[in-house]
Amino acid sequence: MNEQTQTVTDYHHRTKHHLERYAKGPETLDWDDQPDPFRRFAGCELVPLPKPGAELPVLFSELDTPQAIEPQALTLETLGLLLELSFGLSAWKQYGPDRWALRCNPSSGNLHPTEAYLINTDSALMKPGVYHYVSHDHHLEQRCLFNDDVDNIGILIGLSSVHWREAWKYGERAYRYCQHDIGHALGALRYAAATLGWSVELLAECADDDIAALLGLNRSDDFKPDERESPDVLCRMRIISEAGTSFGIETLSQTLQSATWSGRASSLRAYHMYKWPVIDEVSAAAAKPRTEEPRWQADPQPVVALTCRQTATTLIRQRRSAQHFDGKTTLPLADFYRLLNAALPARKPPFDLWRWPAKIHLFLFVHRVESLVPSVYALPRDPEALERLQAATLADFDWQPVSDILPLYHLYMGDCRPIAKSLSCHQAIASDSAFSLAMVAEFTFGDQPWLYRRLFWECGLIGQVLYLEAEAAGVRGTGIGCYFDDSVHEILGIETDRFQSLYHFTVGTPLEDTRLQILPAYGHLQG
Known part of the structure; x- marks a missing residue:
């Protein structure tokens, strides 16, 4: 391990949340001091763009076969x-x-x-x-x-x-x-x-x-x-x-x-x-030098059909992060399988831009999914990682396949809502949803410390898939950055740095806050 890699590894461990303490952060927040979310450069020539809000007829489901979409000029x-x-x-x-x-x-x-x-x-x-x-x-x-x-x-x-x-x-x-x-x-x-x-x-x-x-x-x-x-x-x-x-x-x-x-x-x-x-x-x-990179592509994967008839532009604009879930609605099994299938590497958006084999795998806490008993499940996103994941986790996990169309494995049966909530910094969104999950990375980067960043980018790509696919299923998702790192590892039986949890996510039926007023995105540019 070179000095830069050691610095990155030390940072990762230093910034873990623990049950008895959180990673170092500000002791107080002055909301009037929140940084401006819109960067501007003074003294530049401005180039106006045509009015936002245009719609295209392409359905979100058609993005499964992007090569069939006629390119716009x-x-x-x-x-x-x-x-x-x-x-x-x-x-x-x-x-x-x-x-x-x-x-x-x-x-x-x-x-x-x-x-x-x-x-x-x-x-x-x-x-x-x-x-x-x-x-x-x-x-x-x-x-x-x-x-x-x-x-x-x-x-x-x-x-x-x-x-x-x-x-x-x-x-x-x-x-x-x-x-x-x-x-x-x-x-x-x-x-x-x-x-x-x-x-x-x-x-x-x-x-x-x-x-x-x-x-x-x-x-x-x-x-x-x-x-x-x-x-x-x-x-x-x-x-x-x-x-x-x-x-x-x-x-x-x-x-x-x-x-x-x-x-x-x-x-x-x-x-x-x-x-x-x-x-x-x-x-x-973690600064990256010039490198030679592979032109890797995922193997062709069967696609679980999507029944959503919304246009892609409409669905993209309606993406939201859920704040609360109803804690009772069951997610149809077909929607659950579609969500997980879309999160696998494939030759379709967004993973067709990704140039490396998958390093992020999903451990799911299923609460309310049709025909599935509440349990802990695993979705290895690279078939070659299956044996490594089995060796790194609890010997009590049964690793029984549960689907003919997904590499989904049952690990442990039981109501995992209290565990999911506790692991995600005691947040109810992890237990009131249909399911929540931990994105667990193959945490090795040798003398290439910039790969640390790439692991999080891969997590973010998966998160964006889950956000949009949840909307297409008529439910909603939200990313969870606050979780107790090593407690997640302990629950899964992970004892070394070989695998590390880097992001959590949860999907369910949202409760809308009727106190909030929703305004058009670019209403301030009208008139």
Whole structure:
């Protein structure tokens, strides 16, 4: 284990929640000091996008066969729809004088540390350069103008994280949640692209330094010191499969040498009362260099049919995080199987952008699913992991297959609602739902500490699948970042670091809070 890997591993153990104590976080929260969820750059030329809210006829069920969807042309209208469905607003909620926005991409605590950038090389679309997407106003800020000609490789989407936004509420554990949100955002981007008939190529070879340079994140004078952004991922949008010029980081990097930058990040208006240096330490230790990456794809998988007749655009915009469940409604078995089937690696959105075999496996606490006895179950997402999971967990688990269409295994029979609630920081959403689950990672990354981040991204991808599939089933899901790490391991019999729980999720019939007023996503732009 090299020094960087040791730093990452130490961070992971340091930021575990325990039954007797929580990971270090702020002792108090001043809600008037909450960081601005909308980043803006002052001094940039603004590029308006066409009016948000456009609908497409593509059904959500049709995303199971994305190759059959007719690709839309790349225009400002389709680009704007891509950005809206990926990173834009889905609604506003209001309770008394308090008003807050919801977005298509989920975020822990609705804090939204993820920022989205566009690199355009198509002069017919708009001026080639680097742009920052402002979800609140649904427009682009031109951060960089390319002065030299550049090969037209279409558009790239870059994602970064403002760690401070998350740390304001969650302290040292925030770095984990920022990585979850990158996974959520990747999933949101892939689903949005699929509605347009496009695909997404994850440019996993790029170094963090490459991404920082391309997006202008290394321009330290453009950001307040405590509010800088960390580079995460770069994606290329594929409008027509197999078409277009190949991507070369060197060519774009050379173009940047003569480019003109403008704008400075406005303050997020936070006092920065607490400091969390361990986040900077783990971020530096997990920085990714340039690498060679595989072109792995999942084997073709049978798809469990979906009866939902909603359009994809409608369903994406209605995604919400459940706050409470009714604690009594049973989930139909067909919907349960569809949810789990959609979470398996496959050659369809969003996992067709993922370039590595699955490292995240699901342990489920089933409470109310038709025809299934309340029990603990397991869903290995890679067949080759089955024996490793069996060896790492309790010898009392029976590992009996329960389905001909899913790698679902029964482990232990019994009412697990009290256990699920206790493990998820005593939250009733884990026990009042139809089922909850723990995402357990194969926790090995050797001398490649940046793989730590990738494990959380994979969890976030799975979470985005469960969010949308729950909506399609007429129920609702919510991610759970607060859980007692080692207590989860103890219940499952995991005794080493070989496997670690990284994210929890729960699905059930929601109870709506009638005190809240729901307002249109972009009503503030009308008139």
